[in-house]
Amino acid sequence: MAFDVRKIRKDFPVLDQTVNGYPLVYLDNAATTQKPTAVIEAVADFYKKKNANVHRGVHYLSNLSTDLYEQARKTVQHFINARHDYEIIFTRGTTESINLVATTFSQAFIKPGDEIIITVMDHHSNIVPWQQIAKRIGAKIKAVPVTDDYQLDFEAYTKLFSPKTKIVALLHVSNSLGTINPIKKFIDFAHERDVPVLIDAAQSIQHERIDVQELDCEFLAFSGHKIYAETGIGVLYGKEEWLDKLPPYQYGGDMIKDVTIEDTIFQDLPLKFEAGTNNYVGAYSLKAALDYVSQIGIEEIAKYEKHLLNYAIEKIQQIDGVTFYATKQDNKVSVLSFNIEGAHNYDVGMILDQMGVAVRTGKHCTHPLMYALKIPGTARASFAMYNTTEEIDQFIEAVKKAKQMLT
Ligand code: PLP
Numbered sequence: 001m002a003f004d005v006r007k008i009r010k011d012f013p014v015l016d017q018t019v020n021g022y023p024l025v026y027l028d029n030a031a032t033t034q035k036p037t038a039v040i041e042a043v044a045d046f047y048k049k050k051n052a053n054v055h056r057g058v059h060y061l062s063n064l065s066t067d068l069y070e071q072a073r074k075t076v077q078h079f080i081n082a083r084h085d086y087e088i089i090f091t092r093g094t095t096e097s098i099n100l101v102a103t104t105f106s107q108a109f110i111k112p113g114d115e116i117i118i119t120v121m122d123h124h125s126n127i128v129p130w131q132q133i134a135k136r137i138g139a140k141i142k143a144v145p146v147t148d149d150y151q152l153d154f155e156a157y158t159k160l161f162s163p164k165t166k167i168v169a170l171l172h173v174s175n176s177l178g179t180i181n182p183i184k185k186f187i188d189f190a191h192e193r194d195v196p197v198l199i200d201a202a203q204s205i206q207h208e209r210i211d212v213q214e215l216d217c218e219f220l221a222f223s224g225h226k227i228y229a230e231t232g233i234g235v236l237y238g239k240e241e242w243l244d245k246l247p248p249y250q251y252g253g254d255m256i257k258d259v260t261i262e263d264t265i266f267q268d269l270p271l272k273f274e275a276g277t278n279n280y281v282g283a284y285s286l287k288a289a290l291d292y293v294s295q296i297g298i299e300e301i302a303k304y305e306k307h308l309l310n311y312a313i314e315k316i317q318q319i320d321g322v323t324f325y326a327t328k329q330d331n332k333v334s335v336l337s338f339n340i341e342g343a344h345n346y347d348v349g350m351i352l353d354q355m356g357v358a359v360r361t362g363k364h365c366t367h368p369l370m371y372a373l374k375i376p377g378t379a380r381a382s383f384a385m386y387n388t389t390e391e392i393d394q395f396i397e398a399v400k401k402a403k404q405m406l407t
Pocket of ligand 1: 095123174175202
């Protein structure tokens with residue numbers, strides 16, 4: 001299918017509105033994406049015609065709902081090319097997926113004195129769980145530093161390993177900078193030392209083709225809402241042999257084969273990790289979203305978003321007194337982080353909003369990265385497949401206005 005942004009925009013009803021008298025320009029896509037009608041209607045249709053709890057009943061609706069839930073699992077499996085559908089665990093999102101691995105992996109494998117490698121570029125959701133667990137156990141966190149050109153320092157990474165390294169957890173794409181990290185290289189190096197790797201794909205799943213078998217990572221986490229699905233649904237992919245080695249994360253209904261007052265026999269994968277009533281409607285929305293993305297083609301989307309990014313970089317470069325971060329690289333998704341010299345990012349965001357432009361401001365849940373870059377935060381414009389160059393023009397005009405008013 002040829003990429004047609006006008007047609008795509010019609011699929012996203014929320015975009016068609018004015019804010020403060022200007023056409024809405026939604027450039028906060030790294031925080032969450034808007035939802036296409038295909039997803040909105042899938043959810044409405046589910047509640048109108050299909051709703052019942054999954055894996056519980058013998059009746060028609062329960063079987064239908066269960067079938068759709070398991071189809072959603074298969075859709076995710078194919079989207080990321082997992083070997084088996086039962087290697088896909090539904091969670092609330094990236095944060096829960098990482099907490100699941102951090103908690104259960106540490107119970108099984110981490111002892112006092114052991115080491116965990118993360119990075120300075122990581123989102124808090126891939127720092128805090130490991131850090132808190134390390135504190136509790138008496139393990140040590142080692143973080144890969146960032147180079148002056150906003151890349152992970154691979155040389156430094158190689159030196160962090162020791163016989164005590166138990167796991168590497170790192171992000172694929174930086175939410176603050178857009179940098180695409182060469183994770184295959186990081187994974188291969190860890191594997192040469194028999195260390196498993198978790199990938200935080202929260203900011204790559206919507207921009208890049210992900211093939212977990214090719215990457216060969218042990219775990220990979222992402223959130224549905226960043227790829228056009230509902231909030232409250234996410235995925236943990238894990239290699240079967242690793243998921244089998246981990247204890248359950250939460251306990252309750254649906255994850256058991258049998259229970260006596262004294263003991264419990266747990267379910268096999270994937271249900272062992274899906275205690276309680278899961279967000280099966282969210283899973284259905286994720287299926288609708290991934291089908292929508294697949295129909296357009298992730299490579300087509302990536303190509304178009306790259307075009308938007310290059311257009312925005314070219315325009316913003318022409319404004320004096322605007323500093324932007326990590327724009328010189330080819331390995332970058334459509335995230336543009338910037339500051340206006342002499343102005344606080346928060347004020348910039350407020351003025352942009354006055355002109356209908358939605359950007360994110362602040363530290364973007366990456367305090368260690370901001371401390372390393374020695375900046376208080378940035379304004380961040382992040383583009384999705386439904387944005388246009390006309391919208392970028394409106395954004396650039398708003399940045400010029402902010403500069404005029406604030407400096
Ligand atoms: N990791 C990265 C790189 C992110 O950008 C985000 C969210 O912005 C997360 C993890 C957490 O995602 P969620 O809040 O959907 O769990």
